[in-house]
Amino acid sequence: xxxxxxxxxxxxxxxxxxxxxxxxxxxxxxxxxxxxxxxxxxxxxxxxxxxxxxxxxxxxxxxxxxxxxxxxxxxxxxxxxxxxxxxxxxxxxxxxxxxxxxxxxxxxxxxxxxxxxxxxxxxxxxxxxxxxxxxxxxxxxxxxxxxxxxxxxxxxxxxxxxxxxxxxxxxxxxxxxxxxxxxxxxxxxxxxxxxxxxxxxxxxxxxxxxxxxxxxxxxxxxxxxxxxxxxxxxxxxxxxxxxxxxxxxxxxxxxxxxxxxxxxxxxxxxxxxxxxxxxxxxxxxxxxxxxxxxxxxxxxxxxxxxxxxxxxxxxxxxxxxxxxxxxxxxxxxxxxxxxxxxxxxxxxxxxxxxxxxxxxxxxxxxxxxxxxxxxxxxxxxxxxxxxxxxxxxxxxxxxxxxxxxxxxxxxxxxxxxxxxxxxxxxxxxxxxxxxxxxxxxxxxxxxxxxxxxxxxxxxxxxxxxxxxxxxxxxxxxxxxxxxxxxxxxxx
Ligand SMILES: [Zn+2]
Numbered sequence: 001x002x003x004x005x006x007x008x009x010x011x012x013x014x015x016x017x018x019x020x021x022x023x024x025x026x027x028x029x030x031x032x033x034x035x036x037x038x039x040x041x042x043x044x045x046x047x048x049x050x051x052x053x054x055x056x057x058x059x060x061x062x063x064x065x066x067x068x069x070x071x072x073x074x075x076x077x078x079x080x081x082x083x084x085x086x087x088x089x090x091x092x093x094x095x096x097x098x099x100x101x102x103x104x105x106x107x108x109x110x111x112x113x114x115x116x117x118x119x120x121x122x123x124x125x126x127x128x129x130x131x132x133x134x135x136x137x138x139x140x141x142x143x144x145x146x147x148x149x150x151x152x153x154x155x156x157x158x159x160x161x162x163x164x165x166x167x168x169x170x171x172x173x174x175x176x177x178x179x180x181x182x183x184x185x186x187x188x189x190x191x192x193x194x195x196x197x198x199x200x201x202x203x204x205x206x207x208x209x210x211x212x213x214x215x216x217x218x219x220x221x222x223x224x225x226x227x228x229x230x231x232x233x234x235x236x237x238x239x240x241x242x243x244x245x246x247x248x249x250x251x252x253x254x255x256x257x258x259x260x261x262x263x264x265x266x267x268x269x270x271x272x273x274x275x276x277x278x279x280x281x282x283x284x285x286x287x288x289x290x291x292x293x294x295x296x297x298x299x300x301x302x303x304x305x306x307x308x309x310x311x312x313x314x315x316x317x318x319x320x321x322x323x324x325x326x327x328x329x330x331x332x333x334x335x336x337x338x339x340x341x342x343x344x345x346x347x348x349x350x351x352x353x354x355x356x357x358x359x360x361x362x363x364x365x366x367x368x369x370x371x372x373x374x375x376x377x378x379x380x381x382x383x384x385x386x387x388x389x390x391x392x393x394x395x396x397x398x399x400x401x402x403x404x405x406x407x408x409x410x411x412x413x414x415x416x417x418x419x420x421x422x423x424x425x426x427x428x429x430x431x432x433x434x435x436x437x438x439x440x441x442x443x444x445x446x447x448x449x450x451x452x453x454x455x456x457x458x459x460x461x462x463x464x465x466x467x468x469x470x471x472x473x474x475x476x477x478x479x480x481x482x483x484x485x486x487x488x489x490x491x
Pocket of ligand 1: 035
């Protein structure tokens, strides 16, 4: 039963051991072994042919694009790609698998011995090994609900049969649900950067099963492994692992022992249920696929594919931190997708101060978009507008208060920044004596802060700048204001 009763001291005696199996659908135009469209959302059973329906006599022909994408993904996760890999038949009976077997790879997969680095909570990184990446085909889908007679009937949609998949299996290197979450986040990011999958979990183009066991810390052996299936979001993976770790520890603590089994996650109830025990496990009887020759990845093909690798997220973050003097946290946000990073960098290169563009993009603009539930693409302020705003700030032609006011108008009227700026042309006070008069007022109204400043608390200057800017209705030239505040306070 769900626990939440174990003390942190008891939990701390144990070490969870986690490995993840990720299936990703590859974004090819056609299926793995036939020319049917590889497309989500078509009318049921319209993208099918004798090959993917497994009709007698139909022969598979391997899609070279699927090999390229799987190879690209293998390289991106630092795997060694095997020159000759073997397709195998994985035999099992299920209504959504008309052939009675799935074409997969078994003892000679496409790629092995990879790794990815994931950030840890203490700011360092941890390397998670990748056992293998192999190619296989997807099965169809059983539709258990949505029909008038769903209570008594199950329908089959075989459009998905033969969709190319890459299965990526991690080493059992993961120790916490957070690490699992990070691993999946980084892996998805890499695959998206490579453009090999859309990694859309809701549509099933990225699916994840987790293997988890617990052992007393320092114990040499792994505990019996539980496979958790049916987890369809990264958030649920974390929740399912948290639940399962605690459940297994509780079994051991109460004198029992865990057993090797497959369990299903139920997100509504927040718990896992036994699906089948080890005794009921499938015996897939793998054997080499007689209709397909060995898959040969020549050194030339490998070299060509390697050239197609984009700059990967981790390298890109490191470069952007150095190049634009970004905070690591901001670099993570800016590189969340390749498209977003591309848009930022294209704009940043035209700006006087790229870091300021990043700040505006993430805070001033990002905050407004988040509050309105808008995507970056729906922003009234374009990247060019943002660069103009950043440049004006940088040249002290507008104050940050004026910038906020201009952004207000942009969002009210749905206009870009350049148009609003041209029309409104906010006034700026550059007359030193006028600004000094405002500062004098603020200083005489706040003797306590003046005292603090003179006692050595120099940061109080910011308070005076803010107050004086407010008094000028945001119109004081920021550089001049700053200079005069310091002069007055020191004087
Ligand atoms: Zn087909």
